[in-house]
Amino acid sequence: MKSGLKRSNAPIFWGLFGAGGMFSALFGPMLVFITGIAVPLGLMLPANTMSYAKMMAFAQNIIGKGFILAVIALFLWFAAHRIFHSLHEIGIHAGVGAKLLCYGSAFIATVISAVVLLSLGF
């Protein structure tokens, strides 16, 4: 066995990437349809589906908060990891800078959304 092997911290990022990939595959297309097509065009759904009152109530519910945080944070961690590795593959050799930019923005966005969601109250 080789000596001086350093354990990779990749499982943290790979885990978030995997969770985000699964979550976005399950919910992404449906959310795009509801928020981007059906509600703005008034198709299929009641007119007040995404009214302020309803959305506020959703964001004040503990499960609703969890869902919104998961959608924002996991999607971003998924995207950050994918972009980071794609940079690598197209020859932009991802150093510390690219890593900080990709994962850092996902991290900051996660913190901001958690703070905002909590500040909306219960």
Added chain:
Amino acid sequence: MSENLKIIEIEVLRYHPESDREPHLEVYKVPFTDDMSVLQGAQYIKDNFDGSLTFRWSCRMAICGSCGMMINGIPKLSCETFLRDYHPNRIRIEALAHFPIEKDLVVDLSGFIEKLESIQPYIIPKEPRSLEQGEYLQSPQQFNDYIQFTSCINCTLCYAACPQFGLNPDFIGPAAIALLHRYNMDSRDGAAEERMELVASEEGVFNCSAVGYCSVVCPKHVDPANAVNINKTNAAKDYFLRFLSPKGGSK
């Protein structure tokens, strides 16, 4: 020349370390018959045009894994690739990508050999067994768990295919990880935890970005991409669960 003898242009990447500053291409017009492989084309060049052309080969039947080269940019065994499939177009043969070239089509495999050694490619028994206890028994099911991963012939086509190995030559790479998985999956072996240190390391499985080209070019259907990705899951489990394990997982 008989009537059915056709001519194909073979463009060969030549490199002589003592006289060339960098590799260059040379074109040869090679007469061929329908049963001639690309390897036989190279042999024709060596026998008739330039005896200094250097390449590895042995079995001529896709068993030894020596004759891998880039054929029109795709890693292939030249013995099972036929000139007739490229005629009338020109065919380009080059040394396997991502490896240092020693001479012409011969690459330096010493890094790969070190990786093979590093995975401990032998059965390390769970518990020592005396002669009186007899042989290790294995069910057909247990045999099936690993047999696919024994088919590797070390041709290194998967390394030439792997973009991540191309970027980071320290990556253990597809074939070595597939062989590591072969021993981990063997019911007689008990060293999966020992090998985990390498799997989970910075040289390990997380270099892979699941491109999957290694499995596409594998002439033996080993599916190294599958072995690598199973071990990503294993390494992630080891990473998060090591604190719960009584032995503390690997370091």
